[in-house]
Amino acid sequence: MVSAATVVATLVAVVVGLVVGPTSIxxxxxxxxxxxxxxxxxxxxxxxxxxxxxxxxxxxxxxxxLAGAMLAVAGGSYQGIFRNPLADPYLLGVAAxxxxxxxxxxxHDGGAVNVPTWTPWLAFAGAxxxxxxxWLIGGRGPRxxxxxxxxxxxxxxxxxTSAQTFLLQQASAQSLARVYIWLLGSLASANWxxxxxxxxxxxxxxxxxxxxxxxxxVMSVGEEEARALGLSVRQVRGVVVGAASLGTAAVVSVVGxxxxxxxxxxxxxxxxxGTSYRRILPLSVVFGAAFLVLCDTVARxxxxxxxxxxxxxTAIIGAPVFVIILSLRxxxxx
Amino acid sequence: xxxVVEDMTVRAGRSTLVEDVSFSVPAGSWCTIIGPNGAGKxxxxxxxxxxxxxxxxRVLVKDLDVHAQSERxxxxxxxFVPQNPTVPVxxxxxxxxxxxxxxxxxxxRGPSTADLAVVDGVLERLDLGAFASRDMATxxxxxGQRAVLARTLAQGTTVVFLDEPITGLDVxxxxxxxxxxxxEVDECQLTVVATLHDLTLAxxxxxxxxxxxxxxxxxxxxAAEVLRRDSLSAVYGTTLRVFTVDGRDVxxxxxx
Numbered sequence: 001m002v003s004a005a006t007v008v009a010t011l012v013a014v015v016v017g018l019v020v021g022p023t024s025i026x027x028x029x030x031x032x033x034x035x036x037x038x039x040x041x042x043x044x045x046x047x048x049x050x051x052x053x054x055x056x057x058x059x060x061x062x063x064x065x066l067a068g069a070m071l072a073v074a075g076g077s078y079q080g081i082f083r084n085p086l087a088d089p090y091l092l093g094v095a096a097x098x099x100x101x102x103x104x105x106x107x108h109d110g111g112a113v114n115v116p117t118w119t120p121w122l123a124f125a126g127a128x129x130x131x132x133x134x135w136l137i138g139g140r141g142p143r144x145x146x147x148x149x150x151x152x153x154x155x156x157x158x159x160x161t162s163a164q165t166f167l168l169q170q171a172s173a174q175s176l177a178r179v180y181i182w183l184l185g186s187l188a189s190a191n192w193x194x195x196x197x198x199x200x201x202x203x204x205x206x207x208x209x210x211x212x213x214x215x216x217x218v219m220s221v222g223e224e225e226a227r228a229l230g231l232s233v234r235q236v237r238g239v240v241v242g243a244a245s246l247g248t249a250a251v252v253s254v255v256g257x258x259x260x261x262x263x264x265x266x267x268x269x270x271x272x273x274g275t276s277y278r279r280i281l282p283l284s285v286v287f288g289a290a291f292l293v294l295c296d297t298v299a300r301x302x303x304x305x306x307x308x309x310x311x312x313x314t315a316i317i318g319a320p321v322f323v324i325i326l327s328l329r330x331x332x333x334x
Numbered sequence: 335x336x337x338v339v340e341d342m343t344v345r346a347g348r349s350t351l352v353e354d355v356s357f358s359v360p361a362g363s364w365c366t367i368i369g370p371n372g373a374g375k376x377x378x379x380x381x382x383x384x385x386x387x388x389x390x391x392r393v394l395v396k397d398l399d400v401h402a403q404s405e406r407x408x409x410x411x412x413x414f415v416p417q418n419p420t421v422p423v424x425x426x427x428x429x430x431x432x433x434x435x436x437x438x439x440x441x442x443r444g445p446s447t448a449d450l451a452v453v454d455g456v457l458e459r460l461d462l463g464a465f466a467s468r469d470m471a472t473x474x475x476x477x478g479q480r481a482v483l484a485r486t487l488a489q490g491t492t493v494v495f496l497d498e499p500i501t502g503l504d505v506x507x508x509x510x511x512x513x514x515x516x517x518e519v520d521e522c523q524l525t526v527v528a529t530l531h532d533l534t535l536a537x538x539x540x541x542x543x544x545x546x547x548x549x550x551x552x553x554x555x556x557a558a559e560v561l562r563r564d565s566l567s568a569v570y571g572t573t574l575r576v577f578t579v580d581g582r583d584v585x586x587x588x589x590x
Contacts, residue, residue: 212441214441215441218433218436220422221419221422221430224380224385224416225419225420227385228385228405228409228413228414228416229409229434229437229489230406230408230436231406231436231441232404232406274424275422275423276424276429
């Protein structure tokens with residue numbers, strides 16, 4: 001039932017993402033236009049509406065689906081690998097690395113109006129370098145454990161954030177404001193080419209994470225027992241951390257640091273379907289996708305034409321939903 | 335010999351936990367490691383199971399060098415139960431026992447019907463059928479311990495290493511647990527190596543004792559040979575006496 005509900009939620013999110021906006025365009029007209037595109041019927045939207053739907057709303061909606069799915073499944077995977085409910089996709093330095101990369105790009109660019117086009121690439125590189133360094137420090141060698149990896153991530157994040165703070169302290173007020181906006185995360189700059197960039201990473205990495213569900217279930221008995229049961233814990237940790245971090249880095253480099261999705265969505269799913277990662281991870285993909293698109297719809301319509309920061313909306317909507325489900329489940333148990 | 339330990343030395347940093355330990359265990363028999371706290375029993379048994387590297391020596395299980403195998407290869411020949419198994423909250427007992435089949439089916443594939451048949455057989459054998467859908471977190475100590483044993487037997491190996499399998503159980507559940515294991519040894523040719531604190535219990539159920547002190551073997555052999563007053567008292571640092579009651583050795587602290 002929960003699976004069906006999340007699929008319905010995603011369909012609703014897709015429709016809402018296309019239909020809702022300052023310009024009123026009906027769902028029927030959009031559907032007719034879509035059918036006309038594939039050769040069924042002739043009812044087309046006018047040029048302006050067509051552009052609004054297919055060049056602005058659609059790529060933004062698709063990017064939202066991809067980002068929400070990836071952040072949620074990465075967060076769920078991290079929670080499984082680290083057996084820690086507070087783990088989120090930014091745990092191993094992805095956020096700090098991407099933040100530093102973006103800051104370097106924006107501050108270096110000086111006073112331009114738009115964020116420089118190479119910001120995503122530098123953010124992506126920063127995120128990957130940060131995770132790679134974290135892994136080299138805390139994830140390799142016979143004595144590494146998930147704890148050493150987490151601690152290395154904390155140290156790496158602290159180091160990179162301090163570098164970022166230094167850069168910001170030296171920067172102009174204008175650069176400062178733009179870095180701040182980038183850090184809050186937004187889907188506003190979405191277009192089909194950003195979708196193309198992110199799509200392969202999200203498909204591959206979320207597939208790997210979902211396939212690791214059974215291994216993560218074995219790891220719920222702890223690392224030593226999982227090894228005794230025949231699981232190569234080191235290998236699983238490397239593959240899952242690698243996939244979750246790569247996918248997160250790709251998403252973050254394009255949409256910025258959208259908080260809360262990676263931690264709250266897997267927990268909501270867990271409260272609904274139980275503790276098996278074979279169910280949590282695939283449902284996190286679907287539910288995360290729907291959740292982020294719906295949040296983004298709120299973000300871009302409530303104060304239109306200006307936008308709320310997406311990370312603020314995910315928390316404002318996500319936290320109460322989480323608290324309600326938590327208290328309902330408690331009621332069921334007691 | 336099914337389990338052969340040759341000159342095994344285990345170190346952690348600079349301290350030596352187990353030194354030059356050698357013994358062997360024939361198929362279908364039970365060997366118990368005894369010794370005071372800190373003697374190195376847990377280090378020894380986790381190293382036997384391949385979960386800890388050796389500084390020296392080797393461990394052969396059915397002629398395979400345990401430390402030269404991958405986790406999955408190892409899990410095909412031996413099973414291991416730690417002192418305090420982790421209880422996964424929210425997992426049903428049956429799903430927990432299915433984890434024992436991980437090495438058999440691999441983590442990319444789910445359990446086959448044959449795997450599930452093995453699991454149901456073990457649940458039946460250990461009288462756990464009625465609890466199959468219960469959440470692991472709601473089981474009592476005795477039920478939980480049997481669940482762990484079920485997972486271990488579901489692994490389908492003929493060699494099992496257990497670290498303090500009866501910790502925290504009352505007398506009846508201790509005896510039940512020992513009887514269950516003994517039955518597997520006698521009827522299914524299971525080879526067991528376990529660590530135990532209860533010397534009387536150890537002497538009554540096992541075929542061979544290995545007495546460990548400061549990481550070294552002090553005595554090994556049948557209970558009647560190992561449980562001698564002078565060596566036991568020296569190793570445990572307190573005066574112990576060995577009585578024979580109904581043909582069985584009973585170890586008690588001296589009243590003096």
